[in-house]
Amino acid sequence: xxxxxxTRAAQxxxxxxxxxxxxxxxxxxxxxxxxxxxxxxxxxxxLTNASRNNKRRGHILVYSDVDRAWFVxxxxxxxxxxxxxxxxxxxxxxxxxxxxxxxxPACLYRAMVPVVPAEVARACVTSxxx
Numbered sequence: 817x818x819x820x821x822x823t824r825a826a827q828x829x830x831x832x833x834x835x836x837x838x839x840x841x842x843x844x845x846x847x848x849x850x851x852x853x854x855x856x857x858x859x860x861x862x863l864t865n866a867s868r869n870n871k872r873r874g875h876i877l878v879y880s881d882v883d884r885a886w887f888v889x890x891x892x893x894x895x896x897x898x899x900x901x902x903x904x905x906x907x908x909x910x911x912x913x914x915x916x917x918x919x920x921p922a923c924l925y926r927a928m929v930p931v932v933p934a935e936v937a938r939a940c941v942t943s944x945x946x
Contacts (some may be wrong), residue, residue, distance in 0.1 A: 828899030829855045836902045843907050845882040854878050859930035861923050879928040886924060
């Protein structure tokens with residue numbers, strides 16, 4: 817893993833219930849603890865910020881080296897003191913279908929580079945953009 821520091825201060829996250837843990841197990845090889853480690857260490861990219869919309873929902877992009885794929889963590893910030901409640905985990909294709917457009921390559925790169933060497937991230941994102 818890379819030691820590149822996050823440019824965003826880490827928040828605290830927790831699983832809101834079994835649904836999120838079930839979806840995590842169905843969609844990725846990441847464990848709950850590993851996902852929490854990625855989020856708490858700031859090795860992720862906010863795609864939509866919960867504090868900037870009325871729904872208090874946010875979407876956080878993470879890269880799983882285990883799966884060699886990106887996932888979007890849907891969080892609710894209903895109680896800022898408690899942190900972000902993980903509602904579900906979506907694969908990249910599901911999120912992009914809901915969004916109606918692809919995730920920007922720069923976001924994919926920024927989510928990937930804290931987990932793998934920068935040259936690997938660059939090559940992977942570049943090959944996907946062609």
